[in-house]
Every structure is written in C-alpha cells, then in structure tokens.
Amino acid sequence: xHPTSLMMTSSLIIIFALLIFPVLSTFTPTTKTPDWATTHxxxxxxxxxxxxxxxxxxxxxxxxxxxxxxxxxxxxTCFDINLSLKFDQYSIIFTPIAxxxxxxxxxxxxxxxxxxxxxxxxxxxLLIFLISMLILVTANNMFQLFxxxxxxxxxxxxxxxxxxxxxxxxxxxxQAVLYNRVxxxxxxxxxxxxxTNLNSWEMQQxxxxxxxxxxxxxxxxxxxxxxxKSAQFGLHPWLPAAMEGPTPVSALLHSSTMVVAGIFLLxxxxxxLENNQIALxxxxxxxxxxTLFTATCALTQNDIKKIAAFSTSSQLGLMMVTIxxxxxxxxxxxxxxxxxxxxxxxxxxxxxxxxxxxxxxIRKMGGLHHLTPFTSSCLTIGSxxxxxxxFLAGFFSKDAIIEALNTSHLNAWALTLTLLATSFTAIYxxxxxxxxxxxxxxxxxxxxxxxxxxxLINPIKRLAWGSIIAGLILTSNMLPLKTPIMTMTPLLKLAxxxxxxxxxxxxxxxxxxxxxxHQTSPNLALHHFSNMxxxxxxxxxxxxxxxxxxxxxxxxxxxxxxxxxxxxxxxAITTFNLPLIITTSNSQQGLIKTYLAFxxxxxxxxxxxxxx
Amino acid sequence: xxxxxxxxxxxxxxxxxxxxxxRCFPEGPPGCLFPVKGGSGIKGxxxxxxxxxxxxxxxxxxxxxxxxxxxxxxxxxxFDPQFGFPERNEREMVASQEQMNLAQLPxxxxxxxxxxxxxxxxxxxxxxxxFLSCQHERHDxxxxxxxxxxxxxxxxxxxxxLQLRKKRVENQAEAA
Numbered sequence: 122x123h124p125t126s127l128m129m130t131s132s133l134i135i136i137f138a139l140l141i142f143p144v145l146s147t148f149t150p151t152t153k154t155p156d157w158a159t160t161h162x163x164x165x166x167x168x169x170x171x172x173x174x175x176x177x178x179x180x181x182x183x184x185x186x187x188x189x190x191x192x193x194x195x196x197x198t199c200f201d202i203n204l205s206l207k208f209d210q211y212s213i214i215f216t217p218i219a220x221x222x223x224x225x226x227x228x229x230x231x232x233x234x235x236x237x238x239x240x241x242x243x244x245x246x247l248l249i250f251l252i253s254m255l256i257l258v259t260a261n262n263m264f265q266l267f268x269x270x271x272x273x274x275x276x277x278x279x280x281x282x283x284x285x286x287x288x289x290x291x292x293x294x295x296q297a298v299l300y301n302r303v304x305x306x307x308x309x310x311x312x313x314x315x316x317t318n319l320n321s322w323e324m325q326q327x328x329x330x331x332x333x334x335x336x337x338x339x340x341x342x343x344x345x346x347x348x349x350k351s352a353q354f355g356l357h358p359w360l361p362a363a364m365e366g367p368t369p370v371s372a373l374l375h376s377s378t379m380v381v382a383g384i385f386l387l388x389x390x391x392x393x394l395e396n397n398q399i400a401l402x403x404x405x406x407x408x409x410x411x412t413l414f415t416a417t418c419a420l421t422q423n424d425i426k427k428i429a430a431f432s433t434s435s436q437l438g439l440m441m442v443t444i445x446x447x448x449x450x451x452x453x454x455x456x457x458x459x460x461x462x463x464x465x466x467x468x469x470x471x472x473x474x475x476x477x478x479x480x481x482x483i484r485k486m487g488g489l490h491h492l493t494p495f496t497s498s499c500l501t502i503g504s505x506x507x508x509x510x511x512f513l514a515g516f517f518s519k520d521a522i523i524e525a526l527n528t529s530h531l532n533a534w535a536l537t538l539t540l541l542a543t544s545f546t547a548i549y550x551x552x553x554x555x556x557x558x559x560x561x562x563x564x565x566x567x568x569x570x571x572x573x574x575x576x577l578i579n580p581i582k583r584l585a586w587g588s589i590i591a592g593l594i595l596t597s598n599m600l601p602l603k604t605p606i607m608t609m610t611p612l613l614k615l616a617x618x619x620x621x622x623x624x625x626x627x628x629x630x631x632x633x634x635x636x637x638x639h640q641t642s643p644n645l646a647l648h649h650f651s652n653m654x655x656x657x658x659x660x661x662x663x664x665x666x667x668x669x670x671x672x673x674x675x676x677x678x679x680x681x682x683x684x685x686x687x688x689x690x691x692x693a694i695t696t697f698n699l700p701l702i703i704t705t706s707n708s709q710q711g712l713i714k715t716y717l718a719f720x721x722x723x724x725x726x727x728x729x730x731x732x733x
Numbered sequence: 734x735x736x737x738x739x740x741x742x743x744x745x746x747x748x749x750x751x752x753x754x755x756r757c758f759p760e761g762p763p764g765c766l767f768p769v770k771g772g773s774g775i776k777g778x779x780x781x782x783x784x785x786x787x788x789x790x791x792x793x794x795x796x797x798x799x800x801x802x803x804x805x806x807x808x809x810x811x812f813d814p815q816f817g818f819p820e821r822n823e824r825e826m827v828a829s830q831e832q833m834n835l836a837q838l839p840x841x842x843x844x845x846x847x848x849x850x851x852x853x854x855x856x857x858x859x860x861x862x863x864f865l866s867c868q869h870e871r872h873d874x875x876x877x878x879x880x881x882x883x884x885x886x887x888x889x890x891x892x893x894x895l896q897l898r899k900k901r902v903e904n905q906a907e908a909a
Binding site: 178184598600602603606 | 806853861
C-alpha cells in the first residue's frame with residue numbers, strides 16, 4: 122500500500138477508534154467518575170482533531186484523496202453493500218472543522234452543564250452524535266450515509282428532549298423527529314430508485330451509471346431529504362423549536378453540523394444535480410424562499426436562541442441557493458465558515474443566558490459590554506462575520522455566493538430575495554448586539570455574572586480565531602473547482618456590502634426608537650407576520666392534525682361504524698320494519714268498540730237472515 | 734475597487750475607458766465599429782458613475798425596446814465570425830489534453846486559460862504550507878479569465894450590432 126494512502130487510512134481508523142472507545146467503555150458496569158466527561162470524552166475529541174490534521178495536511182500538500190473499502194457487509198450476486206469510507210476534499214476538510222468545533226463546545230458544556238446530575242450521559246450522547254456525523258460525512262455509499270443520517274436524527278431527538286420533564290422540550294423533540302421523517306421519505310425513495318435502476322448504492326457507480334437516466338425523481342427525493350434535515354421552507358419549524366434543548370446541543374447540532382447534513386448530501390450528489398435543470402431551479406427557488414422567510418421571522422423574535430436558530434435556517438437557505446447555482450464547493454465553503462461563527466454565537470448566547478440566571482429574552486438584557494466584555498466582543502465578532510463583514514470568515518464564502526448569484530444567467534427573483542435576506546441578516550444581527558451589549562442593563566443586579574472561567578473563555582476564544590481567519594485559510598488553500606467570474610461592475614461587486622450597510626443603518630435607527638416614547642402613526646401591525654413566524658406553525662400544526670382527526674371521525678366513525686355497520690345494516694332493518702309494525706299494531710288498537718259493534722251487527726244480521 | 738479587473742477598466746496609459754456603451758478600447762479588435770474616445774482620471778470616474786446609475790439598460794433593451802434583435806447568449810450566433818474582418822485566427826489552447834488529464838482538471842475549467850491554472854496548481858503544491866504565496870500565478874489566471882470574459886462581451890456586442898445593421902438594411906430595402 123502506498124505510504125500516503127496508508128497514513129490517511131490509519132488516521133481515519135484511529136480517529137474512529139478514539140471516538141468509539143469512550144462510548145464502549147460506558148457499557149461496562151463500573152461507574153464513571155464525575156469528571157469522566159472532561160477527562161475521557163473531551164480528551165478523545167481533542168486527540169482526534171489533532172490526528173485529523175494529518176490527512177488534511179497530506180491532502181493540501183499532495184492533493185491525495187482516498188476511498189477505503191474495508192469490509193464486505195451485505196453482498197448478493199449483483200448488489201453489494203460494503204463498508205467504504207471516502208476521504209475526498211469535502212470530508213478531509215470538514216472532519217477537522219467538526220472536531221475542532223465539537224472540542225470547543227464540549228469544553229464549554231463542561232461549564233454550562235456542570236450542575237446537571239447526568240453530565241456524563243450528556244457527553245456520551247454528544248459523542249455518539251459526532252460519530253454518526255462523521256459516518257455520514259465519510260460515507261462512500263448511500264447505505265452508510267443513511268446510517269449516519271438516522272443516527273444524527275435520533276441523537277437530535279434525545280438531546281433536544283434532554284430536559285424531559287419540560288413539556289415544551291418533549292414537543293420540540295417530537296417535532297424534530299416528525300419533520301425529519303418526512304424528509305427521510307425522500308431519501309429512502311431516492312435510495313430505492315438508485316437500487317432498482319442503477320443497481321448500486323456506491324457513489325462512484327451511481328455517478329457513472331446514471332448518465333443516460335432522467336434523474337428528476339430521485340433528485341427531488343434528495344431535495345426533500347435536504348429540506349427536512351436542513352430546515353428549508355415547509356419543513357423548517359422544528360429548528361427554532363429545537364432551541365428547547367441545552368445550548369451546547371443547539372451550538373453543535375442545530376447550527377454547525379447536523380443541519381448542514383442535508384446540504385452536504387446535495388454537495389456529495391452534485392455530479393447528478395449539475396445536469397438537471399429542474400432540480401437546480403427547485404434548489405434555487407426553495408433556498409431563496411427559505412432564506413428570506415426565516416430572516417423575516419428572525420426580525421421580531423425576542424429569544425436570543427430563536428434569533429440564532431432562524432439565522433441558521435436563513436444561512437442554510439443561502440447554501441441551498443448556492444447548490445441551485447451549481448456551485449457546490451461554494452456551499453461547502455459556507456458550511457465550513459458558518460460552523461465557526463454560528464457555534465460561537467450560540468456559545469456566547471449560552472454564556473449570557475447563564476450569567477443572567479437563565480434569562481433568554483433580549484429585552485431583559487443590556488449593558489453587557491461592560492459586564493461581560495469578552496463575551497459581548499465575541500458576540501459582535503460573530504455577528505459581523507455572519508453579516509459578511511469584509512475579511513472575516515463569513516465574507517469569503519457569503520460574498521463569493523452573492524457575486525456568483527449576481528453574475529449568473531438565472532432568475533432575478535431569487536437574487537432579489539437573497540439580497541433582501543442579506544439585508545435582514547444585518548438587521549437582526551445588529552438588533553441582538555444592540556439589545557444585549559449596548560445601552561443599560563434591564564435586569565436585576567443580583568445576577569451571577571462571571572465570565573472569568575477558563576472552560577468558558579478558551580472555547581469562545583478558539584472559535585473567535587476561527588471566525589476571523591478560517592475564511593482566509595480555506596480560500597487560500599482550496600482552489601475553486603469551478604472558475605469564478607471576477608468581472609463585474611462596481612455596483613454588482615458591492616451589492617452585498619451596500620445592502621448590509623443599509624440594513625445596519627436601518628436597524629440602528631429602528632432600535633434607537635425603543636428608547637424614545639414615540640408613537641408610530643398610523644398604528645399598523647406590520648410586525649405580526651414576522652412575529653407569528655409567518656403564521657406557518659399556527660396553520661400547519663393545527664390544520665393537518667385537525668384534518669386527520671376530522672377525516673378519522675368522518676370515515677372511521679361516521680362512515681364505517683355508524684353508517685355502514687349500523688344505519689345501513691342491522692339498524693336499517695329495524696328502521697324500515699318498525700314503522701310498519703307500529704302502524705300495523707296501532708291500526709289494530711283501540712278498536713274494541715268497533716269489534717263489539719261489528720260483532721253485534723253480525724249477530725243481528727245473522728239473526729235477521731235466519732229469521733226471514 | 735477600481736482596479737483593472739473590472740469592466741470599467743483602464744488601459745496601459747491609465748485612462749478610464751468605458752465599454753460597451755458605444756465605445757471601444759483603444760487597442761480593441763480590428764473592425765471595431767465605433768471610434769475611440771475615453772475620459773481620463775476624475776472625468777472618467779464620473780462618467781463611469783453615470784453608467785452605473787443607468788444600469789439595467791441592457792435589460793430594458795433585451796425585453797422591451799429591442800427584443801427582436803438582441804442575441805440570445807445561450808444560442809449559436811447567426812453571423813459568421815469572419816464577417817467584416819480581413820483575417821481572423823481561431824483561438825488555440827495552450828494547455829494540452831494530456832497535461833489537463835494529468836492534472837485531473839474538471840471539464841468546466843478546461844478553457845483557454847487552463848495553462849495559467851495548471852501553473853497555479855503546481856505553484857500551490859510546491860509552496861505548501863506557505864498558502865499566501867502564488868499571488869503572481871493567481872493574478873495571471875484571474876487576468877486571463879477577465880480578458881476571456883471581455884472578449885465574450887465584445888463578441889456579444891458585435892453580434893448585437895450586426896443584428897441591428899441587418900434590421901436597418903432590411904428596413905431601407907422595404908422603404909425603397
């Protein structure tokens with residue numbers, strides 16, 4: 122075996138072994154020490170991160186990629202399912218990023234969850250999630266990808282419902298599972314189509330054998346799967362509801378890693394997508410709609426975690442738009458940069474929430490720039506990166522996407538929506554910073570504010586460095602796989618920046634209105650649409666259960682039970698016969714006088730006739 | 734921001750020249766249909782702002798005013814590339830098929846600037862971990878792609894003007 126591929130294979134196997142070992146050790150009957158989470162789990166992830174840098178450096182130095190098929194799992198005469206791992210550009214770059222972000226989040230979680238009696242189990246769940254995510258990312262066949270896909274879904278359910286005594290948390294966990302299940306239908310359909318038509322689930326064979334097929338249906342299935350997992354419009358309400366889980370869960374699953382799995386699937390399947398115009402247009406329009414709708418919903422939210430959740434959904438919509446532009450590597454770049462600053466935003470939110478005695482409403486925060494300077498500074502850095510401030514991490518990916526959108530020969534509606542959503546991103550980001558960091562405190566003075574903790578500062582610091590330099594490092598090391606168009610007029614080039622600045626100025630103006638007693642006239646309720654999340658949960662969460670229950674009542678109860686089995690069957694006999702019986706018996710009642718009269722008449726007639 | 738990478742570019746003498754709104758580069762292709770005059774310095778910048786303010790004229794032209802003569806960039810052009818030129822050579826690729834196969838270039842990147850990309854890829858591989866190097870090769874590739882874009886714009890504008898000319902000739906023939 123060539124030394125390069127040997128080193129890469131060994132690194133990957135060692136990473137998996139390091140991650141699986143703590144999980145296996147929990148199956149032994151020995152009780153774990155209270156600091157097992159920090160000593161074993163966090164250490165294994167830290168080590169895995171440093172080991173994962175080796176294949177990354179080999180790839181950057183030599184461009185080496187490997188596909189490792191190690192175990193024949195289920196093989197029939199013409200259909201093989203093997204354990205095969207693909208270490209190409211996407212998985213080689215994403216794995217260290219996922220491990221770095223997870224390392225930071227686990228260190229933060231050791232501070233955030235220190236009062237939780239089941240912290241060890243919490244860390245175990247996070248570790249199982251990470252293993253599933255890496256299985257998904259490194260999968261070279263659809264079956265393995267499906268294993269990872271379902272694994273992350275299940276762990277999401279368990280982690281959202283961590284505080285299972287809370288009804289809202291249980292509802293949110295169920296919501297996540299149900300919406301993801303709808304998406305899974307698409308994935309399973311695509312897998313079934315591939316198995317029957319292409320006779321394989323291995324990605325290389327799928328790409329080669331699908332050249333002469335019309336791939337619209339399986340691609341729409343994959344898009345449905347991405348819609349469910351990546352919270353696109355229509356299957357998006359689970360993501361803000363998932364904020365019921367602890368903040369480390371929101372930071373890891375619902376911002377950086379799990380929710381990008383849908384986009385990652387489409388990036389992996391991009392050779393199939395690139396020749397199908399219907400699928401590309403679907404991605405473009407769905408992504409544009411998602412990014413604007415969720416950015417609109419984020420404008421009027423008051424829960425700091427919900428704002429970040431909608432922001433995540435909006436960025437996922439932007440990634441979907443990029444897929445629709447046939448630029449999967451740009452979508453992947455945005456996945457990587459987004460992981461850093463979004464995780465950092467969540468960690469800062471968690472630090473602030475804990476410092477203010479579990480207060481999550483931004484209207485009850487304020488002045489934290491003086492009280493928690495480090496946290497609020499990193500919140501500002503993360504928000505600036507999110508808005509695409511030049512030369513931070515988000516700029517390299519977001520600006521590239523918007524430039525590609527501006528210079529492509531595609532519909533202007535998607536472009537308009539995306540630019541509007543970019544503006545809204547600036548608005549809600551500034552709103553968060555304004556209400557949280559600026560101004561005067563709007564909370565009680567007896568809050569346990571203390572950010573002077575190594576476990577809190579170090580992870581946020583690491584992610585802050587990532588948010589600043591990750592974009593530069595990634596774009597400098599990765600050559601684009603599609604030639605970017607660098608020629609455009611200054612207005613197009615600066616379009617993203619202009620709309621962001623307009624949004625910031627607008628937000629500053631609107632936010633400053635809150636400190637003045639200013640009655641707006643006319644008194645319009647324009648914010649209702651945004652505040653009620655577009656009325657989407659109100660309509661859908663009531664409508665379809667009501668329809669189902671009504672249909673259930675109508676068909677099962679009224680139609681079958683009451684009508685066919687009662688009214689038409691046995692009771693019909695009664696119904697028809699009873700009036701006849703009643704009429705007959707009624708007609709023969711109360712006639713005794715008539716009978717006597719007839720009797721007398723008959724006797725009289727008989728006597729008269731015999732007498733004559 | 735106003736470097737030579739953009740459509741409102743500058744030629745070697747440092748003057749601002751505006752394209753494609755009725756003017757050509759001084760060193761433009763032979764057979765250029767309009768004479769050359771460009772603004773310089775501040776005047777050119779102000780003129781370019783006026784053009785920026787009037788952006789969208791191409792959309793009005795495409796869909797409203799000249800929808801019958803605007804060429805469709807996705808379809809093959811009607812006019813022969815040699816029409817109007819005494820001699821015009823076909824472009825030749827510098828990078829060979831074999832070189833591009835060895836570098837495993839994706840199909841979309843196998844264009845007339847592939848030789849610069851191959852040099853860039855080699856430079857990146859040789860200079861790693863110094864990821865800030867290879868700026869010169871990167872610029873060469875970007876510049877080549879920019880010139881390629883400008884050439885495509887010019888071909889489009891040539892086709893558009895020839896269509897307008899054809900319509901003018903037909904109208905004159907009908908009037909006569």
